[in-house]
Amino acid sequence: MKMGNLKNSHLIEGIIWLCGVVVFFVLTYDFNQPIEIYKFGATGWPRVILGILLFVTLGNLFHQYRFGSATQLGRVGIADEDEEDDNTPSKVAIVKIVAVLATPFLYAMSLKPVGFYFATPFFIISIILLFGERRARWILGITLFIYTLLLFLFMVVLNAPLPQGNVSPFYDYSAFVLRMNTQFQQLDLW
Amino acid sequence: MIENFLLGSSALFGDPLTLAIFVFGVLGGMLFGAIPGVSMLTLAAILLPFTASLTPTQGVMLFAVIYCTGTYGGAITAILFNIPGAPENAPTAFDGYPMTRKGLAGKAVGAAVLCSAIGGVASALVMMAATEPLAKWAIRNIGPPEIFALVFFGLAVASSVGGRTIWKGWMSVGLGLIIATIGQDPVGGIDRFNFGFSDLAAGIAFVPAILGFFAVSEIFVQAEKTAKGRYEAPPVNMEFPSFFELWQQKFAVLRSILVGFFCGILPGIGATLAAFMGYGEAVRWSKKKDSFGKGNIEGVISSETANNAATGAAMIPLLALGLPGGALTAMMVAVFQMHDLEPGPLVFYNSPDLIWVVFAAMFFANLSILFIGILETKTILYLLKIPFQFLAPLILLLATIGSYIGRGLVLDVMVMFAAGIIGFMLRRSGYSIPGIVLGIILGKIGEQNFAQGMQMVHYDLLDYLSRPVCLILIVAGTLTLASGLHKAFKTNHASST
Amino acid sequence: MKLQKKMGAGLVACLLMIGASSANAFECKVKDASMAKPGGFPDRALTMIVPYGPAGGSGQVASAMAEAVTSLTGVSINRDHKSGGSGTVGMTAYMAAPADGYSVLEHIDDASSAHALDSSRPNPATDLIPLVISQVTFSQIYIRTNEDRFNDWDSFVAWVQAQNGKATIANVSKEGSMERVTMKFITDASDMKIQQISFDKGAPRYGALLGGQVDALFEQPGDVRKFLDSGDFKPILTIFGERPGVFSDVPTHVEKGMNFEPLLRFRGFYVHKDAPADRVKWLQWAFQRGYCEDSYQAFNEKKFMTVIDSYRDTAGAIKLINSTIPQYREVYKQMGLDVK
Helix, strand or coil: CCCCCCCHHHHHHHHHHHHHHHHHHHHHHHHCCCECCECCCCCHHHHHHHHHHHHHHHHHHHHHHHHCCCCECCCECCCCHHHCCCCCCCHHHHHHHHHHHHHHHHHHHHHCCCCHHHHHHHHHHHHHHHCCCCCHHHHHHHHHHHHHHHHHHHHHHCCCCCCCCCCCCHHHHHHHHHHHHHHHHCCCCC | CHHHHHHHHHHHHHCHHHHHHHHHHHHHHHHHHHCCCCCHHHHHHHHHHHHHHCCHHHHHHHHHHHHHHHHHHHHHHHHHHCCCCCHHHHHHHHHHHHHHHCCCHHHHHHHHHHHHHHHHHHHHHHHHHHHHHHHHHHHHHCCHHHHHHHHHHHHHHHHHHECCCHHHHHHHHHHHHHHHCCEECCCCCCEECCCCCHHHHHCCCHHHHHHHHHHHHHHHHHHHHHHCCCCCCCCCCCCCCCHHHHHCCHHHHHHHHHHHHHHHCCCCCHHHHHHHHHHHHHHHHCCCHHHCCCCCHHHHHHHHHHHHHHHHHHHHHHHHHCCCCCHHHHHHHHHHHHCCCCCCHHHHHHCHHHHHHHHHHHHHHHHHHHHHHHHHHHHHHHHHHCCHHHHHHHHHHHHHHHHHHCCCCHHHHHHHHHHHHHHHHHCCCCCCHHHHHHHHHHHHHHHHHHHHHHHHCCCCHHHHHCCHHHHHHHHHHHHHHHHHHHHHHHCCECCCC | CHHHHHHHHHHHHHHHHHHHHHHHCCCCCCCCCCCCCHHHCCCCCEEEEECCCCCCHHHHHHHHHHHHHHHHHCCCEEEEECCCHHHHHHHHHHHHCCCCCCEEEEEECHHHHHHHHCCCCCCCCCCEEEEEEEEEECEEEEEECCCCCCCCHHHHHHHHHHHCCCCEEEECCCCCCHHHHHHHHHHHHHCCCCEEEECCCHHHHHHHHHCCCCCEEEECHHHHHHHHHCCCEEEEEEECCCCCHHHCCCCECCCCCCCCCCCCEEEEEEEECCCCHHHHHHHHHHHHHHHHCHHHHHHHHHCCCCCCCCCECHHHHHHHHHHHHHHHHHHHHHHCCCCC
């Protein structure tokens, strides 16, 4: 079969989109109940959007069939040309990139059980290390600086309710930090 | 009007305490607007209890001033680090940040300073001249059907300019729109696409999405460069735009003032859509469409003019009708109430002094952006000299707190990092990140107003199109989409990758 | 027309003053002005989870109560607004927090109706301990004062019936909400069909009536007070067993032949049932006494929350919740909703 300018990568991209559309469409049956005061119900709007997505995905495939990945003139908000990069990264670089992508996610997942107060210093250290800094004094100094700065701004000044965690002993550590803050605020420094 | 304005100004500058509060508001708004993670809303929330000990005029004036300068403040981090201080500064980053990467940060920030001031001052002038009649016109003529039509038009424009091809532009906006349906439907409150996570009932908020797609994905890009040993700090250049460069943009400024003002006056739409629409219109009318998103100063100018032009406009429904359009204006209602006042038509009869001091303060606050902004910029540009390995954790943590604080949900932090990863991967695939973000922002507003509009016209399309504003916007949006489709089949192609 | 408007506003202001004077006679039901902290509790700031945004009714009552409790006890309260999912997200987060008394919850009657619809959701009377219910209010139907198509309940019903389902009313009409249930009661009893349009935020909801986008509005009086004061809106029906003093010229649903028990909007503060008993006692004292603070009373007065008795202590709150849940459950079954 002739595929025009279609490449495998285009087909994979198209299949991912079509699968997404199908999965979401099937999921609309979970909430396909009528709403007495609204004719189109909870499913009307998402299904129209999915219909549009189906149409434009097929349009995109047809476009790629005719023109490949060519850029249409007059487009904005796409990648800067100078950021294009054909060099294949080394294995070490790939591991580093994956680690950088995964670390914030792990940190976010730890916020509910562990809490902001305990997890943050470890997160700062990991990011600084992943960005290539190896001088221990700098790593510890900057970690302390950022941690103190954030605690001062968000806990002492703004009293922002940051995640405290809900698992012992992490929750107890958060409680300790907050107790220190209360005592500090009661010092009546000014 | 001039007499009232002079009276308001003399009351503002004649009393040392009022003047001190004004200066505090100007500086505080700029500072909190510029720190990613916190915003002018954070400052407003902290200050709210203190306003009880001020006079009503001082309290309302302080909030109005914070609103003006805070809207500008977020532009700085958008330009320097690709981190919009607030959603309304997101389009500023589209061209502002590429300018920074090219060593043109000074020019971008200079343009933002000047255009925020121009947009804000112009909007304050219209507000002074016509608050009451404009508010009355808007409340009678702009309802959910019109707001949906505006959203439709906005999305049509956005999807037609972003992305490598028009199809990818539309796919990006469609992705944003479907993400916006996660949560609960706006009519019956029925859970949709929850995937078994109860927190998803709250839906996907756009602040974490913006922080993820812009700030976090930018950190990932720099991390990739570091891993490959190719990271270079952007050159710091203090050069401001020349008068000639700015004069060339006079039509862009004028157009953005109009767009910004119109969006600002609509409840619930406000400065965010104003900035996106201002940017979208700039692209649409430009002869050098290709240069947008790559460091075109007109992008910064349009977005920053429009979002500040929305600030004065947003005061119109608040002051004349008592209807706040966004979170900060809603807090202003609380300031009024603390002093046993209610914003609304009676304020004009009962407290004209208050109104005119507020008007004068907003005028001068926008003007002061110009002077203080230039001084502030000269110092803040040095932030670019901090080594990135130390800046990265700080930016990531500020973005974490910024996305968490809005709704107190860890889910929002995860959404932000997920958006960061998606943004990182989509950067080179030709999709439009701004399109996805706009789809998320406008999807919810669009669906809600569509449902309300349909209920109002009893699902009768002719009845819907008999409303003149709807007709104009729907026709304009449809033409935009049709011309996009036409171009998709008949266009030239610049490059193959 | 302007004169009429101002006279209307004046009348409402007079009525409010009468209401205010009755509120001044408020007597605090908590005798002790102070209470020793049990085992030093609390030695740090409390966290108050609020399942709605800061600008709405819940956000405002949370802020007023936090201020009152802080000024009474010196203990700061950090408000954590976990909005979304019609209050379920905040509730879920609260139930997952450690039950040590350091976090309290603000919630409204939606928690009771959510449990009525799905019993796996927490029951605010048994899974939580109500510290105080500090706002209880009723709903009304409003029209524009300058409306010329109808001017009272009877003419409104006649007009709506003539529109054949095309008349509109703005409210918050989530499935199973107090507003939807009450509207069902009203439309069934008065034999009319009206299109309900749901606005989740106050400003667009009120703007819709003000600008003539809808014909009427379902709301609680405290939320539209400014429009009553300015003479823009007027109530034509009170959904309550008797005419409250300040609305003595507005008929009640009972008078108009609608025999249903009115569902009340109530907002209150809760603590987890597993929190240590001595801490719960202290929190009960702090929040119930906080209700008596001048600042809180002034807030309630401004919000029309002194028109009927807004106060329920723990026992009163449990009674109110326990009477509300079966009421909702019954209606849900009648409405054909899937009651779990």
